[in-house]
Amino acid sequence: MDATAPQVTAELFAIPLGESWMVYAPLREAAFVANSATVVRIADLRAGRAIPDDEDSARLLELLRELGIVDGGPEVPPITSFQGDPRPTSCTLFLTTGCNLRCTYCYASAGDTPLRSMPLEVAQRGIDFILANALELGADSIEVNYHGGGEPSLNWRTLTGSWEYASGLANSHGLLLRSAMATNAVLPPEKAEWMMSHLDGVSVSFDGVPEVHDKHRLTVSGQGSWDAVCRTLRAFDERDFNYGLRLTATADMLSRLPESIAYICETFQAAKIQVEPVYQLGRWKNEPSAETLEFLTVYRQAQAIAASHGRELYFSGARLGVLTNHFCGVTQDSFCLTADGSVSGCYEVFLESNPLAKTFIYGQAQKSGEMTFDLPVLNQLRQQSVDQRPYCSGCFAKWSCGGDCYHKALDVNGTQEFEGTDRCHIIRELTKDQILDRISGSGGLVWSGADVEPQLLPRGM
Ligand code: SF4
Ligand code: SF4
Known part of the structure; x- marks a missing residue:
């Protein structure tokens, strides 16, 4: 040569x-x-x-x-990888599988699964662990987040108690506490008030105009939840509280997405608006997919509307500007505690009885306070980053997509070699845009x- x-x-x-x-x-x-x-x-x-x-x-x-x-x-290449026992300084607590809503498309089938509520002691074991890691690693903060499997605010005692506990520990060691949660925002005003005065931000599930939201986001008694969510959002806006919205797009409501985004932009101050096609899991397992060409069309229209209001609309897989070999925390030692104290890498796996528990649950917060890990399970998760996926190697979106959701891939491809999903087309088209x-x-x-x-x-x- x-x-x-x-x-x-x-x-x-x-x-x-x-x-x-x-x-x-x-x-x-x-x-x-x-x-x-x-x-x-x-x-x-x-x-x-x-x-x-x-x-x-x-x-x-x-x-x-x-x-x-x-x-x-x-x-x-933007490759980070992890070895040995995990040393997280951030934890996500799955506070409860109970929920005050019965959304038709709930990935967690909340309300139909066994009710599990995290005792405060389990949350404290997780917080003790991340604090010890932060001190050993010389970090300046710890992070405690609250997520689903149900509506976290229903386990109020552990939510507030764990936050107070983490805050006290962080203060006494001169560390910053960061804390956020996902919520359906169907809350009494005093709970919304607590969130505004204690958390850095929340992500609210909200689907837009009333007919769209109330078609799928129903209370236990089958009533729409739109009024209650709007009341919370207005309270957040009055205080300039930091929150984002997450819209779930179902096939039957796709055509109304642009209208919903226009409504949101005109009515609420949400900093960021995430739109995802519904996940065919839980109660939506046998229902129609929205990972379609129509999704792309309406998403593009909605994005233009959001941009005209100076708002950011986003879809998780298309994120030009990010250079990474990871889609989410599952390949980088995400540390989530189930109500029973199991350590899960994935937000979708919050119960030991979940069909994919053996793949995603990689440890246990023991009653003694010791954290034990199953390294073969954790290492298998670490191997799902995009640089280790032959199918993704020729994809132009790989360094921003990071290989997309591993849980979804298992759902679609089973344990066979990854061969792409319908989401790949959406990811590539939106990245190209x-x-x-x-x-x-x-x-x-x-x-x-x-x-x-x-x-x-x-x-x-
Ligand atoms: S693997 Fe998928 S479902 Fe699980 S945490 Fe990551 S993005 Fe969420
Ligand atoms: S093939 Fe699919 S999962 Fe892999 S990087 Fe491309 S869009 Fe992401």
């Missing part, structure tokens, strides 16, 4: 865009739109073949060098983390 020949030094993807292509180098945070002839020249360069000695090649090489795609030095947005926001020709002069583009690209 000619040592002076241009070397392609970036991982590169050519993504079809109708008649043209988008060339994307994720680890250089660079992309541009090109025609087929340019893509062929880049493919030739990558294969070490000669390209025509003409002005277009000279300009192309100049651009690729500017972007670090040619002769740019080695790339460092984000790259095109960056290109258009950078003058319409080239997007780059570095400053690049657009006039360097070859003619006809």
Whole structure:
């Protein structure tokens, strides 16, 4: 090989865009739109073949060098990995499997599963463990979060007691306590008041306009919960409290998503709005998927509406700007305690009787206070990061997607080798939108983390 020949030094993807292509180098945070002839020249360069000695090649090489795609030095993939016993400084407490709602699409089938409520002592074991880790590691904060399997605020004693306990410990050691929770926001005003004065933020499940929300988010007695949620959101807004909304999109209500987003943006101050197609799990196991082309269409419309109000709409798998080999905490020692004191890596696995408990439950908070771990189970979770997934290796979205939800993958593919899911198409399309947005926001020709002069583009690209 000619040592002076241009070397392609970036991982590169050519993504079809109708008649043209988008060339994307994720680890250089660079992309541009090109025609087929340019893509062929880049493919030739990558294969070490000669390209025509003409002005277009000279300009192309100049651009690729500017972007670090040619002769740019080695790339460092964004890979973090974990070994040995986990040392989390953050814990998520699954306070209860009980719920005051009976949402039709509840992934947890809350209300139908055995009722488990976390005693305060179990929460304290988890908090003691993360505090000890924080002190040993020299961290400046600990984090205690409250999540589902049910509505966390129903276990009020352990919620408030664990927060007081964590706060007291953190204060006495000069550490900061961060704390957040997921809630359905169907709460008496005094509970909302407590959240505002003790937590850093909450994520509220809310589906938008009343007919959409009340179709699926029902109380135990079958009434709509919209009024109650709005009352809480108004209280949050009056105090400028930090909260986000999470909308679940079901197939029957997809067409109303843009309307719901417009309503939310006009009515509430939520900092961030997350939209996810319904998860076919729990009570929605045998119901229609919303991971469809229609989801993409309405999501794009909703996103434009949110942007026109200066709000951020997001879908978990499409997050250009993040460079990671992880989708969520499941591959990076996420430490969640079930009500009975089992250590789970996954928000969906909050009961020892869950069908995937053997895959996701990797430890136990013993009554003695000792934390014991099943390292083979934990190591198997650690191996699910995107860099270890053969199917994902050729996907242009891999370093922002991180391999998507492992629980979902198991649901769709079982224990066989991962072969993609319907969500992959949504992730790739929305990531492509984000790259095109960056290109258009950078003058319409080239997007780059570095400053690049657009006039360097070859003619006809
Ligand atoms: S594996 Fe999926 S369900 Fe489990 S915590 Fe991660 S994103 Fe959530
Ligand atoms: S193939 Fe699917 S899961 Fe894997 S990185 Fe791409 S979009 Fe994510």
